[in-house]
Amino acid sequence: MVRRSFPFRGSDRRNRGIRTVIFMGICPQMNFFQKKLTDQLIKHEGLRLKPYHCPAGKLTIGVGRNLEDKGITEEEAVMLLENDIQECLKDLGTIFQAFDLLPKPS
Numbered sequence: 001m002v003r004r005s006f007p008f009r010g011s012d013r014r015n016r017g018i019r020t021v022i023f024m025g026i027c028p029q030m031n032f033f034q035k036k037l038t039d040q041l042i043k044h045e046g047l048r049l050k051p052y053h054c055p056a057g058k059l060t061i062g063v064g065r066n067l068e069d070k071g072i073t074e075e076e077a078v079m080l081l082e083n084d085i086q087e088c089l090k091d092l093g094t095i096f097q098a099f100d101l102l103p104k105p106s
Helices: 028-045 074-095
Strands: 002-008 017-023 048-053 059-062
Antiparallel strands (some): 048 059
16 A cells, blocks of 8 residues: 655645545455445445436436436447347347357358
């Protein structure tokens, strides 16, 4: 663990002065902390797998993900698309038994 100190310039007087930041990198303690934080957020925010309107009236999904203000990243959109494609291919293989025998696109 490496400790670095730097001057913090906050608007609040209590925030002025020296702050210590701990650069931990990837380590088991951080993974444990992330797991505990995830569990705590799911416990308090809830996990909703379909869009809903939060108390502030914002379209939200998952664990408090504000879709209206934050949206999703390009990587998240591609991940969703890839999941949808895999689901579709699985369904096609179930419905059409000869689907796997069809020629692959070139």
